[in-house]
Amino acid sequence: MKPTVGIPRALLYYEFFPLWNTFLKSLGVSTCVSPCTNKRILANGLKNSVDEACLPIKLAMGHVIELCGKVDYIFLPRIVSVAPREYICPKFLGFPDMVRNAVPNVPKLIDANIDLYHPRSKAQKNLHEIGKLFCSNPMRINRAHKTACQSLISYKKLLQENILPEAAMEIMACKEIVFKNKHSKYDSNGPTIALIGHSYNIYDQHISMDIIGRLKKLGVNVVTAETLPEEIVRQGATILPKKLFWTLGQQSIGSAIHYLSDPAISGIILVSSFGCGPDALTGELIERYIHRTRTIPFLKLTLDEHTGEAGVITRLEAFLDMVYWKAG
Ligand code: SF4
CATH class of the missing domain: 3.40.50 (Rossmann fold)
Incomplete structure (x- = not known):
């Protein structure tokens, strides 16, 4: 057997x-x-x-x-x-x-x-x-x-192609190419938000309180570090005076810096976990860099086992109000 x-x-x-x-x-x-x-x-x-x-x-x-x-x-x-x-x-x-x-x-x-x-x-x-x-x-x-x-x-x-991990795995399992073609890089005409965070935080629907699904339902396009080719993420991270030796930190910083310079991005959400040492440093670097370079709606969410759904929804809605207000 x-x-x-x-x-x-x-x-x-x-x-x-x-x-x-x-x-x-x-x-x-x-x-x-x-x-x-x-x-x-x-x-x-x-x-x-x-x-x-x-x-x-x-x-x-x-x-x-x-x-x-x-x-x-x-x-x-x-x-x-x-x-x-x-x-x-x-x-x-x-x-x-x-x-x-x-x-x-x-x-x-x-x-x-x-x-x-x-x-x-x-x-x-x-x-x-x-x-x-x-x-x-x-x-x-x-x-x-x-x-x-x-x-x-x-x-x-x-x-x-901006297909979420679970859907991508399903496509690969079924070899269903038709399904892939139904997904364009951007699903709606709404604003595009960069969601920055470790894959195990942002793609786990339970722990992230389905941030991606909620944003999509509200007509928002979501891009992440995984949407970018690795070379672009690495290029973004070269802005740091010294190379960061944590791969996951590089992904977060490199993608945030890249999206920050992309005028199509209307806001950035940074997701980190409570008790994460590396995130405490990379999160601070990203936040400082954003405040220094561009006035863009920015939301920092820290997840822990006690994070309440209502609080996350309220903060997401307030963030989106800011995004729409800024877009005029
Ligand atoms: S400490 Fe941070 S980087 Fe390390 S496993 Fe936990 S969340 Fe991930």
Whole structure:
């Protein structure tokens, strides 16, 4: 019987799921993704995490718990770096250990290192370690790696068409090209807002209180860091006097700076999580830069487990009033 690997719908899921899923499936493994975040998943995550953890880590814990008892393995790579000379937040590194300590009877964790910090490091080598768990044929693992990279490239192209991650994954699963063509970069004639924040905050409908869906319903176009090609985001981040070595911080700053110089953007919303050290710094840099360079409606939302929906809606409405007022 095929082994089943559980993939938590959390953290870098929205960035790398097509790569991981294609790789595992190409090796004959079944995959199972935890359901969309709901109250139970969040409550379990909060109950089983240390207080000091940020909200996305607590939520990821809830998703891991949701998979327990349903799968043979849980895919939880120890992500150190996803780009040369950059690091990912240290909480990603320690997360597999947090899970082992907090969750009794957790299935076997696939926690191989993903570390691309040194320019000569190869993602292939990192994935090879994982592949060896399920396949003894190195050629097959290499082929699985190539197919997985292609899948990630196709996924990123769909995101750049301004298709939301879950819809893009669905398109890839169904290979339904017609659906893709129905989506233009901008859905309505309304204003366009840049939504800046980590993918696991802005694309998780429960935790973000569906900011994207709410804005779209109000006739607003939404663009994000994922809508931009990586080179443009990196170019935006070069405005800093010193390179930021956090990949996620670079994404936020680079996309915010780019959108700030785009006259088609009518406002910027910055979403961060309570308890996030890197966001405290990058958020401040973005805010200062915005205030220094352009008078544009700006809203900063900090999410935590107690954030009330009514408060977020009121702030979004006030922000949009400002956007329309400014547009005259
Ligand atoms: S970057 Fe911030 S929100 Fe993301 S895992 Fe690290 S501390 Fe948490």
